[in-house]
Amino acid sequence: MKLLFALCLLPLLTFAQTTYLHCGKLITGTDDEVLTEKTLIVTDGRITAVEDGYTEPADRVTAIDLRDHTVLPGLIDLHVHIESQSSPTAYMERFTLDPADVALRATDYCRKTLEAGFTTVRDLGGSGVNVSLRDAINKGYVVGPRIFTAEKAIATTGGHADPSNGRNDELTFDAGPDAGVINGPEEAYKAVRTRYKNGADCIKITATGGVLSVAKDGSGPQFTDEELAAIVAAAKDYGMHTAAHAHGTEGMKRAVRAGITTIEHGSLMDEETMDLMIEHGTYYVPTLSAGKFVAEKAKIPGYFPAVIVPKALSIGAALQETFKNAYDHGVKIAFGTDTGVSPHGDNAKEFVYMVEAGVPPLEAIRAATVTAAEVLGMAEELGQLQAGYLADIVAVPGDPTEDIGVMLEVDFVMKEGQIHHGGN
Incomplete structure (x- = not known):
């Protein structure tokens, strides 16, 4: 009976969706320099952590390799x-x-x-x-x-x-x-x-x-x-x-x-x-x-x-x-x-x-x-790659601080944790 009750509850349960982004370079929006070798952790549409190095994800957690890219706020x-x-x-x-x-x-x-x-x-x-x-x-x-x-x-x-x-x-x-x-x-x-x-x-x-x-x-x-x-x-x-x-x-x-x-x-x-x-x-x-x-x-x-x-x-x-x-x-x-x-x-x-x-x-x-x-009055939600912000994230090949033209070559786009372009 307990097992049957638990099974009946399954459709009501939701599970966190987590993605790890391994970023070769990172522009946070607030730092005065380009950061290197960072991992952005995104859960349920928000950035939950920015970690040093390339953090290995747990089993069944998606990891996206952007080590050859510069990652920026949407x-x-x-x-x-x-x-x-x-x-x-x-x-x-x-x-x-x-x-x-x-x-x-x-x-x-x-x-x-x-x-x-x-x-x-x-x-x-x-x-x-x-x-x-x-x-x-x-x-x-x-x-x-x-x-x-x-x-x-x-x-x-x-x-x-x-x-x-x-x-x-x-x-x-x-x-x-x-x-x-x-x-x-x-x-x-x-x-x-x-x-x-x-x-x-x-x-x-x-x-x-x-x-x-x-x-x-x-x-x-x-x-x-x-x-x-x-x-x-x-x-x-x-x-x-x-x-x-x-x-x-x-x-x-x-x-x-x-x-x-x-x-x-x-x-x-x-x-x-x-x-x-x-x-x-x-x-x-x-x-x-x-x-x-x-x-x-x-x-x-x-x-x-x-x-x-x-x-x-x-x-x-x-x-x-x-x-x-x-x-x-x-x-x-x-x-x-x-x-x-x-x-x-x-x-x-x-x-x-x-x-x-x-x-x-x-x-x-x-x-x-x-x-x-x-x-826009959204300074606490948008425009930065920081824990707690909406996971609006883009990536470009190369480094826009060295060649601003790469901003025309966006090949990864995430909006509120959902990938709309790239990421394969």
Whole structure:
């Protein structure tokens, strides 16, 4: 009878799943040097120990040989658009694709992003399908990175991210807070609350004009101080951090003074803005990949609508020099690419551009691990290879502190203890 009772309980019992990773080199995210010959022990989705040497696992415990690799925390990209990707047909697709088309295509973008080593992304604006993608990934229906999403970006009438821009009289409409378009503080509160209702994790605004919007101005400010203050205050009420797309200095300064968490792009940032960001503790997400991409594609006739070309050639080309100046000045740098402008899966090219601008490789990697986790409010869960952290782990052949280009060759990806790429 006792045996029968025990057998009946078997389906209710769970057993810890443990994996040993033998790491030739290890970048923890916090150490100032690359460690060597370490064993990471992962149990039930978390790192439970970091041991010296190559610890022999117990019977029936999986061991993965990464002795010829450098092992790093799962990478975090703080600026992606997971629903879409730039192409000469992208502007027409908003009229030809249904939400189901957008979602199904985006599953491929999600997979490419994860296999490139980016286990977490912050999606800064789409149609709202991004919320469903996040949920589908969390439930295991779709393979992809952990997503923190802004749902739809918030703009002002006619501004960058106003979804009614660029339409003819028959198709245009007067977009309001439900569509993420505001005029005045009261509408700002409603737009933030609507994003919360729709499932957003954070708030993204377009503080200035944009390069890829169908509008002439790419740098002028597009929110009043009162509107910005209302957005930041409402976001704080709902426990959400804020991101501001911004190219021109006045729009950046207004956003920083209002308490925005991150400035995205920052193409024309000056020293006064840098000082203000340091004073307020604002992070800078430079998106060098997007600047490089749009400046290159703008030279191809017909790739972008004509109104976009001069903006792409001037603003896009300014980014890397601005980034170097901001880094040298002491502004806090967090990693972000604006992927979706540039191709999904190429996110790690940002490391190459950062190092070309003079950032040491370890600091570039910290921007995509420890610092990015701070921005997301996940500093105790993500961005480090330490006991107790989620087992988001990637590996590259060689040593990125000697050749940053190996960050483009990720051949092992683990997310919360589950292997998604490599490990055979």
